[in-house]
Amino acid sequence: MREITAEIQSWPIAGAFTISRGAKTEANVVVATVSQNGLTGRGECVPYARYDENEKDVVAAIKAQQPAISDGMSRAELQRVMPRGAARNALDCALWDLEAKLAGKPAWELAGLSAPRALTTAYTLSLASPGDMREAALAAAKCPILKLKLGHGGDDDLARVEAVRGGAPNSVLIVDANEGWKPEDVLPLAREFARLGVSLIEQPVPAKEDEVLRGIESPVPLCADESAHGLEGMKRLVGLYDFINVKLDKTGGLTEALAVIRCAKLRKLRVMVGCMVATSLAMAPAMLAAQQADYVDLDGPLLLAKDRAPSLRYEGSLVYPPERELWG
Known part of the structure; x- marks a missing residue:
């Protein structure tokens, strides 16, 4: 039993x-x-x-x-x-x-997947003043991908991205508004962010208002997070977003996450696999889903004061598949 x-x-x-x-x-x-x-x-x-x-x-x-x-x-x-x-x-x-x-047998084999490989994860910079975010970017400038938490749009968010770009001139930048912008902010900020070399804008407006994005020709690809949960509603995202952020807490586990990724690819949506702030035990199954992602954002344990043991192995921005003592 x-x-x-x-x-x-x-x-x-x-x-x-x-x-x-x-x-x-x-x-x-x-x-x-x-x-x-x-x-x-x-x-x-x-x-x-x-x-x-x-x-x-x-x-x-x-x-x-x-x-x-x-x-x-x-x-x-x-x-x-x-x-x-x-x-x-x-x-x-x-x-x-x-x-x-x-x-x-390892979980990846049970899932019918290839053996997982080490992946490059984004590293997240918390929302702060432009000056503080520049200092954080300088400290993280060796990270190949930085993800910036932004605020409520306008000049303040533009100043934050300009500051981070100054601190980390060679990093790929992903910006995440967490539903914080007004619809009228999207195109002006996207144009400015394109100038600054931003690669992706995540969930610019509230999920309940995201129909305003339909038909917008953003110069920076848009990614659904709070708007994208599981298989239901995937069709609606086509024409609104270019990417979806797949998180296991939203899909309700690895089983549906793998199905969502398959569905996204069929609908020509590109994929980020993301996480909440959590320990390596939460990241471990997400590593299997992330093998098929265009962007990987599994830095949760790096934001903690201490991770659980055993843990995933991180070497800079490179995260390795879980050992079976941890999960799977």
């Missing part, structure tokens, strides 16, 4: 992590385990208030699946009985990990 556990963990962030919606100094995650025959699979998720999630409700939702898990519920069945989101992500990834252990 399979047994479930779920617990809340808190991991301090190095300094603070600030986006247009606010700041936090710790990453609160939920870790789910599924055990069978003396073996245990683990999965980690990040409940996100933006999607009306909190840690206690996620723990309760995971534990509520104990009867079905005991009866041998498969990952395919899990997709049908739980809504996508953080709780399903933790359980889905725990089941992948357990299945790999029970089969004595």
Whole structure:
């Protein structure tokens, strides 16, 4: 019989992590385990208030699946009985990990994927004043890809990007507004950012208002994050965005994330695989999805004061596939 556990963990962030919606100094995650025959699979998720999630409700939702898990519920069945989101992500990834252990095979092989390789991840700079972001960029100037958290548009965000470009003249720049801009900001800022060599603009306007992007000829590609969750609604994104940001907490686990990536490619949408601020246990399954991504943003553990052990191996901006002691 399979047994479930779920617990809340808190991991301090190095300094603070600030986006247009606010700041936090710790990453609160939920870790789910599924055990069978003396073996245990683990999965980690990040409940996100933006999607009306909190840690206690996620723990309760995971534990509520104990009867079905005991009866041998498969990952395919899990997709049908739980809504996508953080709780399903933790359980889905725990089941992948357990299945790999029970089969004595790596998760990538069970998924029918090629052996994973090391990938270059973006490194995120928190929202701050232009001067502070320039200093952060100078410290991170050797990172090949920098992702900038921006504010509410206008001259302030332009000044931030100009400051970062000055501090990191050779880095690829991705900017992320986290829904903070007004529709009228998109084209003027995109034109300025093109001049500054920005490669991607992520979620410029609120998801509920993003129809305003249809038909806009932005000189910088646009990427859906808060507008892109799972397979439902993918068709609508065509014509609004050039990229989608696939995060396991949004898709409800690795199972749907892999399906979303396949669907995106069929619809000629390019892919970023991203993360919340979390430990290596959350990044490990995302590494399998990220093998097929155009951009990888799996720097969550690099933003923490301390990661869990065992952890992923990071060498500068290069992140290596998980060892089986960690996951999969």
